[in-house]
Amino acid sequence: MxxxxxxxxxxxxxxxxxxxxxxxxxxxxxxxxxxxxxxxxxxxxxxxxxxxxxxxxxxxxxxxxxxxxxxxxxxxxxxxxxxxxxxxxxxxxxxxxxxxxxxxxxxxxxxxxxxxxxxxxxxxxxxxxxxxxxxxxxxxxxRGSHDNQTTTPLHRRIVVGVGGHGKQSPAVRFACEEARRRGANLDAVRAWRVPARETTDHPLMSPEAARLHEQEAVDVLDTALENVPGDIEVHRHTVEGPARSVLVAASHDADLLVVGARRRPRTFGLQLGRVAHGVLHHSACPVVVVPEPV
Missing domain, CATH: 3.40.50.620 (HUPs)
Structure with a gap:
């Protein structure tokens, strides 16, 4: 064989x-x-x-x-x-x-x-x-100043951006594997925002709308992380704001930032969403882009 x-x-x-x-x-x-x-x-x-x-x-x-x-x-x-x-x-x-x-x-x-x-x-x-x-x-x-910290990570922290599809993604699995290899914690981040239409003029008052959208982000995180192995220490973060800005901010004290990119087979042109594109330009640490099927 x-x-x-x-x-x-x-x-x-x-x-x-x-x-x-x-x-x-x-x-x-x-x-x-x-x-x-x-x-x-x-x-x-x-x-x-x-x-x-x-x-x-x-x-x-x-x-x-x-x-x-x-x-x-x-x-x-x-x-x-x-x-x-x-x-x-x-x-x-x-x-x-x-x-x-x-x-x-x-x-x-x-x-x-x-x-x-x-x-x-x-x-x-x-x-x-x-x-x-x-x-x-x-x-x-x-990227950033963390280039030589793969085997001796400075922060012992892997950050993964969690998308909104509500299931464990290839990006989350990749981040789990990297956290285990490096003996690092896994910080799973889900950004959320109240849509502009849900203002104080809307029947749902703004504080209640915010609470509902934050709870939705918590639910998405829970679903995405439900199969994470028990030997990995996971920290969940729901943060209000644009996902690009939230993840770039998280990268400043991380050893690695992991994001997913949805792939559309046989589609020509750049297949990066705004979030992945933004963090590639502005992250303070190395960025991993993990292909994810549509």
């Missing part, structure tokens, strides 16, 4: 400082999961940046630069985590297409939040959003 090869933690590298911090985070996560680490450079940006470093006229400069980037990154990963198997790939393709495809065979995809130059920074911001919206596995965008 052929042994099953474990899916790797896949990390996008481009030589920038943010991508190297993402590499460190990914190497630590690979240790926690007992998985191999795969480093991928996927880009056609060198031709646009005007880099001409090829010593061999038969090889394009991009290939030389890419090989140097992944070799340097692999050495860094092996120094940090000598016990993690490391493999590398250079793909001469646009990053968003290549990495979304490669995510089919990954347990987790990790990327930094920006790139090497002004042009690359804009492109990488776009790529990170594309990956979060289309990757086939959970995607981590490493």
């Amino acid at each position: 052929k042994a099953t090869v474990p899916l790797p933690v896949l990390v996008a590298v481009d030589g920038s400082e943010p991508s190297l911090r993402a590499l460190d985070w990914a190497a630590d996560e690979a240790v926690l999961r007992g998985l191999p680490l795969r480093l991928v450079y996927a880009s056609l940006w060198e031709r646009y940046e005007g880099t001409h470093l090829a010593a061999d006229p038969d090889r394009p400069s991009e290939e030389l630069v890419a090989e140097d980037i992944v070799e340097t990154a692999a050495r860094r990963a092996r120094r940090r985590r000598p016990d993690v198997p490391v493999s590398t790939d250079v793909l001469a393709e646009e990053a968003e297409y290549a990495l979304v495809r490669e995510s089919r065979d990954a347990a987790l995809l990790v990327t930094g939040s920006r790139g090497r130059s002004g042009l690359a920074e804009a492109l990488l911001g776009s790529v990170s959003l594309t990956l979060a919206g289309h990757a086939h596995c959970p995607t981590v965008v490493v």
Whole structure:
């Protein structure tokens, strides 16, 4: 019987400082999961940046630069985590297409939040959003000052945003697994608001409307968390306000923020809701976007 090869933690590298911090985070996560680490450079940006470093006229400069980037990154990963198997790939393709495809065979995809130059920074911001919206596995965008705290978390707190569908979601399950791996508490957050139409002019006076909507948020949390294993310490939070703002505020003393993104099969374009999009731009800690079927 052929042994099953474990899916790797896949990390996008481009030589920038943010991508190297993402590499460190990914190497630590690979240790926690007992998985191999795969480093991928996927880009056609060198031709646009005007880099001409090829010593061999038969090889394009991009290939030389890419090989140097992944070799340097692999050495860094092996120094940090000598016990993690490391493999590398250079793909001469646009990053968003290549990495979304490669995510089919990954347990987790990790990327930094920006790139090497002004042009690359804009492109990488776009790529990170594309990956979060289309990757086939959970995607981590490493943000904030918590980059090297995977195995020794500062706050021992995983935050998960709970949606309104009233059942345990892939995002909640992912957050539970991460909390267990890290020995962290799980903070489940459900934001709520009173709709504008339910003002003091409405037959339901505002205080009563607020009470009803807050209770609805409590019920949603209870349903979403009813199957959480008993060995995980869970804290429930219902907070009035826009979900994006509530979760960004929670990220300031968290080691990881987990949100779900509803996937619509065969739909073109960015598949991120306003909440996921907002926290990816403003979170103070790494963000995990977990695909959730519609």
